[in-house]
Amino acid sequence: MRITPQRSAIYKAVLEHGDHPTASEIHKWIARDMPHVSIDTVNRTLHSFHDMGLLNIVEGEGGPRRFDPNTRSHHHLHCDRCGKIIDFYSDAADNMPIPPEVQNDFIVERKRIVLSGICRECMNANDASGSGT
Amino acid sequence: MRITPQRSAIYKAVLEHGDHPTASEIHKWIARDMPHVSIDTVNRTLHSFHDMGLLNIVEGEGGPRRFDPNTRSHHHLHCDRCGKIIDFYSDAADNMPIPPEVQNDFIVERKRIVLSGICRECMNANDASGSGT
């Protein structure tokens, strides 16, 4: 695979952006330096990176695809309020036994735990607005 | 919420369909009996059911939204080949400890394990085509 200015910029943007960006967010992000990169190039490049194992596509309940440059084994917290996705690490999760009936009927290649709920910032936002005695 | 013929048909279709259908699949499914139901009604109704906790939206890596009427605590197998999603149950998964640093910064309301790999049918399809000595 050729290294082009666009691809460097896209990969750098995914790393810098941090919060599991969408193709559209990457597109806007790199527009500061390279205003002529098309959204199609961003999408195609992210897809190529995914095929190469350079980044993951984050699980989600619809909405635009989000990308994740973290290649360590990790898991996700999804905030129901703000939509933020936070990485976390857990040996217990990584080593969790897989039920025998699953092992018989399925070759497991990846394991991901998804916890949904409310993140600290949304908790605090809630406290600030609703706690006056 | 009012019970209408459309809503009954849509809920019945989700239950009968079994394999985590999309709105479009539900739309086609009920068209046999009710050919004038619009895709918008199907989408809106599925969304309402989701808000009421009657069904879940399945986690996925893009593509159309898929719905799940199974309200028991369960987890999912995703086949990378055919895209099928299979429910499974696991006490180990349900009781898996949550890391303390997560508990401090996040209120966990739902827990879902997602295993990705190859399902039995795709395994067999592969054997059948590729095993002749």
Add this chain to the structure above:
DNA sequence: TGCTATATAAGAGCGTTTCTTATATACTTC
């Protein structure tokens, strides 16, 4: 330098989801 393979930009096209508006239906009140 010329050739070939790969990459990109721009616009078109497609599928999914949502919005808008008019009509239809069920429930409530009198």
Add this chain to the structure above:
DNA sequence: GAAGTATATAAGAAACGCTCTTATATAGCA
């Protein structure tokens, strides 16, 4: 039972994300 009110639906338009097509540009190679 009739009129009024709130909710639901159908149809089409629109928005959005993603992919495809085609022409152009670029890098690597002979």
